[in-house]
Amino acid sequence: MPENEAISLWDMSAAEPVHDGGLDGDLTCDVAIVGGGFTGLSTALHGAEAGMNCQVLEAQHVGYGGSGRNVGLVNAGLWLPPQDVHDRLGKAKGSELIDRLGKMPEYVFDLIEKHQIQCEATRTGTIHAAHSAKGFDDLARRAQEWQRLGAPVDLLGAEEVARKTGTSKFFGGLLDHRAGTINPMGYARGLARAATSAGAKISTGVRVTKLSRQGGLWKVKTGRGTVTAKYVVLGTNAYSDDLWPGLRQTYTMIHFFQLSTEPLGDRANHILPERQGLWDTNPIMFSLRRDAFGRLIIGSMGAVHGGKHGLSRRWAEKNLARLFPELGKVEFDNAWHGQIAMTPDHLFHIHRLADGLYTPVGYNGRGITTGTMFGKALAGLITGAGEDTLPVPVTPLEPVSNRTLKTRFYHTAFAANQLIKSF
Ligand SMILES: Cc1cc2nc3c(=O)[nH]c(=O)nc-3n(C[C@H](O)[C@H](O)[C@H](O)COP(=O)(O)OP(=O)(O)OC[C@H]3O[C@@H](n4cnc5c(N)ncnc54)[C@H](O)[C@@H]3O)c2cc1C
Numbered sequence: 001m002p003e004n005e006a007i008s009l010w011d012m013s014a015a016e017p018v019h020d021g022g023l024d025g026d027l028t029c030d031v032a033i034v035g036g037g038f039t040g041l042s043t044a045l046h047g048a049e050a051g052m053n054c055q056v057l058e059a060q061h062v063g064y065g066g067s068g069r070n071v072g073l074v075n076a077g078l079w080l081p082p083q084d085v086h087d088r089l090g091k092a093k094g095s096e097l098i099d100r101l102g103k104m105p106e107y108v109f110d111l112i113e114k115h116q117i118q119c120e121a122t123r124t125g126t127i128h129a130a131h132s133a134k135g136f137d138d139l140a141r142r143a144q145e146w147q148r149l150g151a152p153v154d155l156l157g158a159e160e161v162a163r164k165t166g167t168s169k170f171f172g173g174l175l176d177h178r179a180g181t182i183n184p185m186g187y188a189r190g191l192a193r194a195a196t197s198a199g200a201k202i203s204t205g206v207r208v209t210k211l212s213r214q215g216g217l218w219k220v221k222t223g224r225g226t227v228t229a230k231y232v233v234l235g236t237n238a239y240s241d242d243l244w245p246g247l248r249q250t251y252t253m254i255h256f257f258q259l260s261t262e263p264l265g266d267r268a269n270h271i272l273p274e275r276q277g278l279w280d281t282n283p284i285m286f287s288l289r290r291d292a293f294g295r296l297i298i299g300s301m302g303a304v305h306g307g308k309h310g311l312s313r314r315w316a317e318k319n320l321a322r323l324f325p326e327l328g329k330v331e332f333d334n335a336w337h338g339q340i341a342m343t344p345d346h347l348f349h350i351h352r353l354a355d356g357l358y359t360p361v362g363y364n365g366r367g368i369t370t371g372t373m374f375g376k377a378l379a380g381l382i383t384g385a386g387e388d389t390l391p392v393p394v395t396p397l398e399p400v401s402n403r404t405l406k407t408r409f410y411h412t413a414f415a416a417n418q419l420i421k422s423f
Pocket of ligand 1: 037040059064208237255368
C-alpha cells in the first residue's frame, strides 16, 4: 500500500484531526513510549496527567497499527469465558482481572465524553451471535458464568437476535450491555489530542532503532535524534519489529480483514437497527457492524486477497447476500486488514524486559479497552505504584514454538476459508 494511502475506512472517515509532529534532535524526558496506538497513547495521557514528561515515538502515524484498523468493538472481557480466566490466573488474580476489564468499556466511554473525542461512539452493547446450535450452547454456558458474576448480559433466542440483526440466520446470541462500538481511529486520534493537551509530546514518522542503557538511563535511538529517558514503554504489540530481540517470537501473528460498503441509506435500516457490533461463534469468526454513515462493515480472519473484484470482495458479497438477500447488489468502498498478536494461552502478557523497560503484548484481538487499561496501569507503575497493581503478573518472554510455521498455517487456512465461502 502506498505510504500516504488511508490504512482503513476509519482512517478516511474519522472526524478527529490527524496528529502530525516530528522530532528534531536529542531530548530528555521521564518516559519514552514506542508506538502510537491505544497502549502508547493511553500511557502518555495518564502519565502526563500524573505530571510525567512523556514522549511518544511512532514509526508511521497515530493509529497506524491495530488501533486504526480494528472492528471497533469496545469489549468488556477477553475471548476466554470467565472460568477459563480463573483456571489460568488463579481465583484471586483472575477475578480481579475480570472485574477490571468489565469496568473498562465505561472507562473508555467516560474518556471519550471527558475529552469530547469524536469517534461515532455507540453504547448499545455487542452481540456474540450463535452460528450453530452448538455455538448457542456455548453462549448459554458463557451467559450463566457472566450472570453468576452479576454482569449485565442477556442470552437472546433466535427470534430476538433476528429482530436485533435483521437476519434469521443465527441460532441466538449473547448481548453484553457493557460494550459498544467506536470509530477506532477517531478514538486513537482523540487520545493523542488529549495526551498532547495534558503535556505529552507525540512524534510521528520516527522509528526507534535501538535501545541501550547508560548511567541508569535509557538511550532511545531514532533516525531523527536520541531520546534519553528514565523509563521506556514498548507499545508495539502485533506491529513489533526487531527492536527488542525475542519480543515478536512471543505471539503468533494473524490477520483480520474488513470491507465496508458504500453508505446504504434506508436500504440497511433494518440491519443492526440499534447499532450493536456483532461477531459470531464460528472458530473462523466473522464480524458485522454499521458506521455512522450507513455503511455495513463485514470482516473475518485472514488478509485481504485480490483487488476490486478479488477473493475478499466475493467473500463479502456472498456473505452479505446469505444474511440479507433483500439488500441486492452493494458496492464496497474500502478493504483493509491488520495484524493481531495471538498468544498460546489467549491471555495478554506484560514483560519487564529490563530495569525501567516494560511492554504489554498479545491482546488477542481485544485491544480497545485492554490497551487503554494497560496504558493507565503502566503510567501508574511509572509514577510509583508497584508491579502488583498491573492487570496481570509480570512474566518473562516466552517464545511460541513453531511460530513461523503456525503463522503460515493460519494464513493459508484463512485464505482457504475465504475461497470456500465465496461460492
Ligand atoms: C483487524 C483487527 C480487528 C480488531 N478488532 C478489535 C475489536 O473490535 N475490538 C478490540 O478491542 N480490539 C480489536 N483488535 C485488536 C486491537 O486493535 C489491538 O489490540 C490494539 O489496537 C493494540 O493497540 P496497541 O497500541 O497495543 O498496538 P498498535 O495499535 O498495533 O500500535 C503499535 C504501533 O507501534 C508502532 N511501532 C512498531 N515498531 C516501532 C518502532 N520500532 N518505532 C516506533 N514505532 C513503532 C507501529 O507503527 C504501530 O503504530 C483488532 C485488531 C485488528 C488488527
